[in-house]
Each structure stands twice: as C-alpha cells, then as structure tokens.
Amino acid sequence: MYSGIVFDYLAMATIRLTVLNSIKESDGRLPILVCISQKSKRAYIKTEFLINDIAEFDNGKVVYRKDANTMNKRIEFVFSQFKKKYDNIENKEWLTALQIKQVIISKKKPTHISFIEFWKSRISEFKEEGRNSYAKMNEETIRIFTKAESDIPISAINTLLIEHFKKWMERKGYSNGNIGLRLTHLKARINELIKNGVLKTEIHPFVYTKIPTAEPKECDLTIDEFRKIQNTEVEGKRINLAKDMILLSFYLCGINLKDLLSINLNGDTITYERTKTIHSKTGKGNITIPIHNNAKPIINKYINKKGVLDLGYSYTYSNLQKYINLCIKKLKEHLGIKQTLCFYSARKTFAQFASELGIPDGVIDYCLGHSDKNKGIIRYYTKVRQKQAEIAINRVIDYVNNPDKYKDYIEMRADVMMMKG
Numbered sequence: 001m002y003s004g005i006v007f008d009y010l011a012m013a014t015i016r017l018t019v020l021n022s023i024k025e026s027d028g029r030l031p032i033l034v035c036i037s038q039k040s041k042r043a044y045i046k047t048e049f050l051i052n053d054i055a056e057f058d059n060g061k062v063v064y065r066k067d068a069n070t071m072n073k074r075i076e077f078v079f080s081q082f083k084k085k086y087d088n089i090e091n092k093e094w095l096t097a098l099q100i101k102q103v104i105i106s107k108k109k110p111t112h113i114s115f116i117e118f119w120k121s122r123i124s125e126f127k128e129e130g131r132n133s134y135a136k137m138n139e140e141t142i143r144i145f146t147k148a149e150s151d152i153p154i155s156a157i158n159t160l161l162i163e164h165f166k167k168w169m170e171r172k173g174y175s176n177g178n179i180g181l182r183l184t185h186l187k188a189r190i191n192e193l194i195k196n197g198v199l200k201t202e203i204h205p206f207v208y209t210k211i212p213t214a215e216p217k218e219c220d221l222t223i224d225e226f227r228k229i230q231n232t233e234v235e236g237k238r239i240n241l242a243k244d245m246i247l248l249s250f251y252l253c254g255i256n257l258k259d260l261l262s263i264n265l266n267g268d269t270i271t272y273e274r275t276k277t278i279h280s281k282t283g284k285g286n287i288t289i290p291i292h293n294n295a296k297p298i299i300n301k302y303i304n305k306k307g308v309l310d311l312g313y314s315y316t317y318s319n320l321q322k323y324i325n326l327c328i329k330k331l332k333e334h335l336g337i338k339q340t341l342c343f344y345s346a347r348k349t350f351a352q353f354a355s356e357l358g359i360p361d362g363v364i365d366y367c368l369g370h371s372d373k374n375k376g377i378i379r380y381y382t383k384v385r386q387k388q389a390e391i392a393i394n395r396v397i398d399y400v401n402n403p404d405k406y407k408d409y410i411e412m413r414a415d416v417m418m419m420k421g
Contacts, residue, residue, distance in 0.1 A: 013038045013092040013100065017079060019057040020044075030054060032062075032075060034082050036097045036104070043101035045082065049075055093196070096121060116142060116151040118198075119189055133318075141185040144169070154199055157190060162209045176212040183211045219340040220348040223403050226250075228335050230400060239334055241311065242327035244298045246346045251295035253287075253367035253393060254347025257321060265291065265299050266307035274369040287369045288386045292397055353396050356410050363388045 034045040126135040148168040193199035304310040332341040
C-alpha cells in the first residue's frame, strides 16, 4: 500500500500527489493532481478529489477537514492504481512525462517502448542541448528507417534488421555517403540502448555490417586557385563577404562557420572547442591557436563590441549558412574557379597545404580540432601543441604568400613519398 508521496526511477522519473493554485475548477475548488516528473518536465492527471484551499493539502495528505481521514483513504487507493500502472512501464527513462501520463491513463495494457519512440526522445534531448543540426539529420534518418522497416520493438533489433536496412537503401539508390550517415546514426542509438542495458544482446547488431564511407569531397584548392581568391580585388557585398569568410577560415586553420561566428576574436589568440564534436569527445578538447596578421584586417572589418563577428544580417544560423554558400557560388563563377568551392574548401585546403609542407599529422589534427587518434602523450602537452600549431600556421600562410620559395621542397618531398609507396 502507498506510504509516501514520491517514487523515484533512476533518479529521473517520479510520480506524486500535488495541488496547484493555477489549476482550478469553475467553482474555484482545487483538484488533487497526480504529478509525473521526468527530466525537469511535468504532466498532470486530475483526480476526482477537490479541496477548497491549498492549505488543506500538506505533504501528500488532506488536512484540516472533517472528512480528511475518509478522503485520504480513498485518495490512497486511487493513487495506488496509478502507481501500479506507472511501475509496469518499462524503460521509463526514454519516455517524456507526457508519454508516461498517456500510458497511465490509457485503457490499453502498457506496451514496451518502441525503437522509434526512443529515438525521438533522444532527438528532443539533442535539441535541448542546442544540437539542432544533428537533431534534424536524425529526424531524416528516422524517416528513411521507418519507410524501410516501420516501427519496431527494441527487442527486435538484430543483425538481420541492420543488413536488411542497408540493402534496402542500396536498392533505392542511396549514395554510399548517405547510407553511411544513416547507419552511423542508427549504430549510435543502438550503442546507447546497449550501454544502458535496455537492449540485451550477445552479438552486436552491426557485427556483420560494414558502414560504407563517402567518396572524399574534392573541394580543396590548388595553390593557384587559392591565390586567385586571396589576391583578386572583387566588387560587390556578396562576393566580398564570400572572399573574406573563406580567407578568414583558412587563416584560422580551417575553422568551421558555426565556431567562427561564436568565438571571441579580441586578442592575439583564440581558444575554443569545436561545436561539432563537443558532445562526442571525452576530456578537454580545447584548441588554442594564434590569430595571424593576415586574419586581423578581415576580423577588424566585422568584429563588434562583444568581440564576435557581426556580418550585418539578422538571419538564423541555418539561413545565414545558405546565404554565405550562395555568395561563395557567385565568387566561384566570378573568378572562374573550376574546382568545387564551398566554405569547407578553406578547411580542406589548409589541411592539404600543411600536409604537402610536411607538417606532422598530429599537429594538423590539433589545428583542425580533430582528436588525436594515436592518443600519444604529446596530445596532453597543450603548450607544446600550441607552439607547434603556431609554427604550422606561419608556414602554411608563408607558403600561400610565397609559393616559389617552397616549390623545390614540395616537389622533392612528393618524389620521396612516391618512392616510399
């Protein structure tokens, strides 16, 4: 029998009795409510029991009324029925407060949470964390997965399901990159279920399925193409914006647009953690790099009093991103560049030039904000990495400013690499 007002589930979902001044009947009386709480969200179920004032309810009990004892016995019985349904819901940690309420008040027998319900709850969490782009990509993956497999119980996830989904996408003509992205999202959600003990399996569902990779995006520029962007005077607000954004990203080690627009650019260095990987990496992943003199005139052109870039547009980030890509397309046409040109070209080109100059992969990884896959201890010597990054940036920018100075070295190094191959 019920002997308290709160029942915890994994320190997240709870069920209790409460009264709120904000929820009243037409005659002003207050209904006693069943409150379901889940991750700071609440849902309420009205009971038939009414009191005249909030003072008549204390610590889950009716007080200061002649009929208090009678009401409490009846309330205790009714609450125990709700509590029984609540206890029979499996995997409550993946449901919202509203979903738990719907299961409790439903006349149907409680069912196990489906895989799509779990996935949608994770998407809600991504949005709460500000990972809107990742949430949208997962929503698209759910759409594709549902077309292929419909909704399924979590217990139905196995190797055959994964292989069937992959083959379905192949038959529908999805590219390797698209298939790889959808399977990566799917595997991440399955790993979460396994980690939390919700999906119990001796064989991982992906054990026989290889995730395909996309063909490398050929968007890095040649030295001549980059110098054309760097040295050609252009007219027009859009084309100038495109030129400035590509050059500024390049001078800051190929920084992504979202990070570029959010970091403080006052001072001689920048320190940040990539927005793209901040939720997936463990430990501290900050990058500190110097602001090269080539970058400062561009920064001064757009920086505001808060130290961040103000491009003069009130668009959402998504719309601003589309606008900048449109401007870059116009720049490509204006300069007659044949290679694919996009904002990512700055990052890809910086990495390519750094590699051609013989800069170690670990240093390039640090400049780009990648995790060090070798996990060598030097990764944690932050000051050493910062100094190496400064040398790398200076060398890459000196190369684009004076390519003839490095021509013989790059050709010789290319020959040596060919012999090693």
